[in-house]
Amino acid sequence: MADELKPTYRWIGKPVKRKEDLRLLTGRGRFTGDVKLLGMSHAQILHSPYAHARIRKIDTSNALSLSGVIDVITGAEIVNVGPPSPPSPAEGPYDRALRDFGIAAEKVKFAGEAVALVVAEDKYIAEDALELVEVDYEPLQPVLDPEQAMRPDAPRVHDEASDNRRFRRFVYGDPDQAFSQADLVVRSRLHFHRYGVTPLETFAALAWWDDSTEVLTLWATTDHIGEDAFRVAHALGLRPEQVRTVCQDLGGSFGNKSYMSHYNSLISYASKKLKRPVKWIMTRTGHLQASSHGNEHIFYAQMAFKKDGTILGMRERLISDEGCRPGGEPRGAMNWIRQPTTVYDFSNLEVEVNAVATNKCPVAPLRSFGKQQHCFLVESLIEEGARKLGMDPAQIRRKNLIRPEQMPFKNPSGGIYDGGDYPALLDKAVKMVDYEGWRARQAVLRKEGRYVGVGVAFGLQSGGNNRAQKTIWRPRAESGNTGSAMIVIDSEGDIRVSVDSISRGNSHETTAAQIVADILGVDPDMVYVSPGFDRFGTAYGDVASGTHGDRFAVVHHGALLGAAARMRDRLLRLGGLLLESPAEELDLCDGKVSVKGSDRSVTLRRIAQLAWLDSGILPQDWEAGLVVHYVYHAPLPRLESPEMGRGNFALTYTPSVAIAVVEVDEGTGNPKVLQFACAEDAGRCINPMVVEGQVQGQVAHQIATALYERHVYDSNGQLLTSTFKDHLVPTAADLPRFECGIIETPSLFTPLGTRGMGEGGGAPLIAVINAIRDALAPLGVQINDSHITPAELFQLIQNAKKEKSSRPKGE
Amino acid sequence: MRVSMMINGKSYSAEVEPRLLLVDFIRDICSLTGTHVGCDTGNCGACTVLVDGRSIKSCSMLAAQGDGREIVTIEGIAQNGQLSLLQESFRTHHGLQCGFCTPGMIIAATYLLSKNPNPSEEEVRQGIAGNICMCTGYQRIVDAVLHAASRGNIT
Ligand code: FES
Ligand code: FES
Numbered sequence: 001m002a003d004e005l006k007p008t009y010r011w012i013g014k015p016v017k018r019k020e021d022l023r024l025l026t027g028r029g030r031f032t033g034d035v036k037l038l039g040m041s042h043a044q045i046l047h048s049p050y051a052h053a054r055i056r057k058i059d060t061s062n063a064l065s066l067s068g069v070i071d072v073i074t075g076a077e078i079v080n081v082g083p084p085s086p087p088s089p090a091e092g093p094y095d096r097a098l099r100d101f102g103i104a105a106e107k108v109k110f111a112g113e114a115v116a117l118v119v120a121e122d123k124y125i126a127e128d129a130l131e132l133v134e135v136d137y138e139p140l141q142p143v144l145d146p147e148q149a150m151r152p153d154a155p156r157v158h159d160e161a162s163d164n165r166r167f168r169r170f171v172y173g174d175p176d177q178a179f180s181q182a183d184l185v186v187r188s189r190l191h192f193h194r195y196g197v198t199p200l201e202t203f204a205a206l207a208w209w210d211d212s213t214e215v216l217t218l219w220a221t222t223d224h225i226g227e228d229a230f231r232v233a234h235a236l237g238l239r240p241e242q243v244r245t246v247c248q249d250l251g252g253s254f255g256n257k258s259y260m261s262h263y264n265s266l267i268s269y270a271s272k273k274l275k276r277p278v279k280w281i282m283t284r285t286g287h288l289q290a291s292s293h294g295n296e297h298i299f300y301a302q303m304a305f306k307k308d309g310t311i312l313g314m315r316e317r318l319i320s321d322e323g324c325r326p327g328g329e330p331r332g333a334m335n336w337i338r339q340p341t342t343v344y345d346f347s348n349l350e351v352e353v354n355a356v357a358t359n360k361c362p363v364a365p366l367r368s369f370g371k372q373q374h375c376f377l378v379e380s381l382i383e384e385g386a387r388k389l390g391m392d393p394a395q396i397r398r399k400n401l402i403r404p405e406q407m408p409f410k411n412p413s414g415g416i417y418d419g420g421d422y423p424a425l426l427d428k429a430v431k432m433v434d435y436e437g438w439r440a441r442q443a444v445l446r447k448e449g450r451y452v453g454v455g456v457a458f459g460l461q462s463g464g465n466n467r468a469q470k471t472i473w474r475p476r477a478e479s480g481n482t483g484s485a486m487i488v489i490d491s492e493g494d495i496r497v498s499v500d501s502i503s504r505g506n507s508h509e510t511t512a513a514q515i516v517a518d519i520l521g522v523d524p525d526m527v528y529v530s531p532g533f534d535r536f537g538t539a540y541g542d543v544a545s546g547t548h549g550d551r552f553a554v555v556h557h558g559a560l561l562g563a564a565a566r567m568r569d570r571l572l573r574l575g576g577l578l579l580e581s582p583a584e585e586l587d588l589c590d591g592k593v594s595v596k597g598s599d600r601s602v603t604l605r606r607i608a609q610l611a612w613l614d615s616g617i618l619p620q621d622w623e624a625g626l627v628v629h630y631v632y633h634a635p636l637p638r639l640e641s642p643e644m645g646r647g648n649f650a651l652t653y654t655p656s657v658a659i660a661v662v663e664v665d666e667g668t669g670n671p672k673v674l675q676f677a678c679a680e681d682a683g684r685c686i687n688p689m690v691v692e693g694q695v696q697g698q699v700a701h702q703i704a705t706a707l708y709e710r711h712v713y714d715s716n717g718q719l720l721t722s723t724f725k726d727h728l729v730p731t732a733a734d735l736p737r738f739e740c741g742i743i744e745t746p747s748l749f750t751p752l753g754t755r756g757m758g759e760g761g762g763a764p765l766i767a768v769i770n771a772i773r774d775a776l777a778p779l780g781v782q783i784n785d786s787h788i789t790p791a792e793l794f795q796l797i798q799n800a801k802k803e804k805s806s807r808p809k810g811e
Numbered sequence: 812m813r814v815s816m817m818i819n820g821k822s823y824s825a826e827v828e829p830r831l832l833l834v835d836f837i838r839d840i841c842s843l844t845g846t847h848v849g850c851d852t853g854n855c856g857a858c859t860v861l862v863d864g865r866s867i868k869s870c871s872m873l874a875a876q877g878d879g880r881e882i883v884t885i886e887g888i889a890q891n892g893q894l895s896l897l898q899e900s901f902r903t904h905h906g907l908q909c910g911f912c913t914p915g916m917i918i919a920a921t922y923l924l925s926k927n928p929n930p931s932e933e934e935v936r937q938g939i940a941g942n943i944c945m946c947t948g949y950q951r952i953v954d955a956v957l958h959a960a961s962r963g964n965i966t
């Protein structure tokens with residue numbers, strides 16, 4: 001389908017200006033917190049000050065007696081409505097997770113967990129009332145260190161579980177043999193820190209139970225707007241068709257907002273109980289404490305090399321700190337399985353997964369979820385291998401890259417890569433920063449006593465994920481990935497499009513219009529795209545609806561193309577009826593259907609009138625009107641073997657290369673980025689301006705993750721980084737200028753050749769860390785963390801120098 | 812207490828609690844929801860407005876302190892449906908993605924250019940350093956401001 005339509009592309013690939021900008025630039029966006037309803041009340045959450053404590057008693061009487069307070073809801077009340085939350089790691093069944101209200105009943109499991117919900121006439125009163133809720137806690141020993149949490153004598157996060165840990169082991173190829181043939185084995189303990197790429201808009205929800213229709217309308221800042229309707233319905237004992245989820249503008253997410261259904265259930269419960277609209281906007285402190293954090297991973301790993309740099313195999317023991325609310329599948333601890341060897345061609349590996357519960361904030365997707373952690377592991381081992389073998393870091397990578405002629409390449413777990421030219425991508429990045437030039441300059445600068453390093457890193461980002469991945473942990477019939485689009489042309493010829501997704505700043509309205517405009521032969525300005533999502537109004541997509549895992553560029557493009565192609569056929573057929581010509585002799589362009597090689601034509605408007613207002617002349621077996629709803633499904637089958645962890649887990653695999661040049665100041669430890677470039681293969685770009693914007697955002701995030709953003713808990717489990725004063729977010733004055741380059745090698749598997757993009761697979765972060773490693777290599781400094789501060793670098797430099805000078809000469 | 816102020820050339824007056832923040836007056840009482848709230852510590856700048864021509868974080872000021880003053884919010888920047896040069900430049904340079912920081916950014920940059928019509932890149936970066944954007948990495952915002960400055964006549 002795509003190929004025969006290709007020649008007509010007029011808008012796909014153009015930097016069309018964004019449709020959403022006009023409202024967002026003038027203050028007319030509608031974010032969830034902007035929505036007001038008659039009789040609206042305001043809710044605030046009381047967060048636990050303890051990481052781990054039993055709740056002996058909650059006294060709400062003082063709070064309730066404050067004038068303007070409508071209700072105070074506690075976990076004890078919720079227990080009586082449904083089973084207690086959250087799901088335990090031992091059980092982890094789907095149905096229990098569905099009845100999750102995110103409020104502690106008997107025990108709090110992390111500092112920040114909700115213990116009470118106050119509903120009041122205004123938010124100031126609600127805040128006052130929080131201070132009047134008296135909670136009697138019995139503090140318990142918190143479980144904070146994931147390695148200690150795995151010990152049999154560790155206190156348990158979930159009383160009902162026998163263990164804090166879930167465990168699986170996966171083997172591909174023959175790692176024993178590979179390691180026995182190695183010339184070099186590098187061994188590392190690596191740590192990927194807990195962090196939060198926080199969206200600027202926090203969580204918000206506005207629930208309205210309409211007693212007249214018995215429908216709950218829920219405006220919410222959720223990425224999983226389809227699934228959350230089901231979750232809320234189950235939690236409240238409603239049918240899913242009684243829950244209408246809505247979101248127009250979303251103030252960023254980066255994955256953070258994919259995990260809020262428990263709060264949605266809580267606010268919805270309050271509205272249904274009180275029969276009033278209830279609005280809740282999470283405070284920033286609440287959000288940093290209790291939304292979700294990025295995955296914290298500890299790796300014990302080894303990589304086997306031949307003398308010439310060839311990678312033979314890898315062994316990995318992963319300890320994933322999931323925080324206190326484990327998912328059915330360990331969150332983020334399994335995403336490596338889509339791309340175990342990332343962009344490299346080796347086939348022997350062993351991965352041991354330990355998913356561990358701790359008394360910390362739950363983890364959830366954050367840009368390059370689980371993949372950047374895995375790429376950090378692979379790239380760190382390669383970096384170490386290069387150093388030990390005396391090879392150039394770019395060279396050793398080039399040697400092991402999957403080559404374009406191997407595409408579609410099947411990786412050891414069965415993932416089928418959708419094309420791409422990895423060596424060309426590396427060449428591009430190398431040129432962008434003048435890699436060789438920097439190497440020469442580095443040699444000179446080193447002699448002058450300056451610590452300048454060049455860091456290279458590859459990232460790989462799977463997009464359009466196979467639902468079947470979950471079946472590794474929970475056997476059931478699930479596979480594939482779907483996206484929906486609807487096109488309506490009304491009787492005046494106006495075109496309206498909707499998709500079952502929400503834009504989190506990713507410009508869906510604009511790119512959707514470009515695709516439809518191309519296929520229907522109109523200008524994108526003529527295509528109205530519904531902003532946001534309304535479960536009862538926009539294209540229906542069931543549980544899958546929303547934006548997560550790079551779905552838009554994968555399944556939604558497929559849906560838009562499918563719907564537009566079907567609409568095009570309808571228009572040609574109806575046009576043919578009016579022009580008395582067979583469809584093959586007709587063209588659709590410039591808003592008209594015309595007979596090829598003649599001046600006879602009819603406008604879309606005329607055709608639309610026929611379809612809606614003059615249907616009496618249509619043959620009886622033709623459908624009247626102009627409405628198309630198309631549900632695209634990605635070609636992703638069930639797993640070959642869930643037990644062995646084999647199958648194709650995603651439709652697109654997007655490679656990125658980043659190269660950073662960093663100078664570390666010897667006196668202060670301050671790392672200064674001197675130059676930075678990132679190249680990404682986005683497949684076909686629908687709108688190159690948008691793609692570059694996404695890649696720039698990704699680069700900034702990941703530089704920030706390496707050098708700024710880190711969540712820190714103290715020894716009592718208190719989060720020390722719960723405001724923007726302590727959880728550092730870079731400003732314009734902190735970030736360097738960087739260069740982003742896009743190459744377009746069309747995906748072999750998506751209908752338009754697009755791939756998920758703008759996540760980077762961790763490449764920018766790892767490049768920064770590798771550059772620092774390279775800068776300090778002359779001192780023999782080891783960096784095993786994905787995050788580093790100037791103070792830590794200063795200390796490492798001091799220690800290294802001391803060690804050097806205390807070493808006897810000649811050694 | 813009664814508080815009155817001009818916002819975007821229109822007068823607003825309401826009986827409010829002394830502790831009401833200016834940002835809540837603007838958003839909740841005047842229904843001008845273009846001004847956003849992104850934090851509770853005065854760090855993000857999403858709530859930036861012009862108070863008597865100076866850029867101020869409206870979450871760090873009481874409504875009572877706004878009494879009798881002239882306020883400009885994002886809704887007052889475009890004139891007669893025409894984007895300002897700076898807004899237009901944000902659009903052509905793709906200086907916004909989710910748009911949540913955008914109102915504060917536009918106000919902060921408008922203020923910057925009113926003080927310094929010809930800023931260097933460094934001055935632009937410093938000038939908007941009170942405003943956090945989590946989406947763009949700032950580069951295109953900086954480019955948009957520089958471009959608008961090069962076209963001159965910003966306010
Ligand atoms: S809301 Fe963050 S500075 Fe005002
Ligand atoms: S555009 Fe999203 S925070 Fe700036």
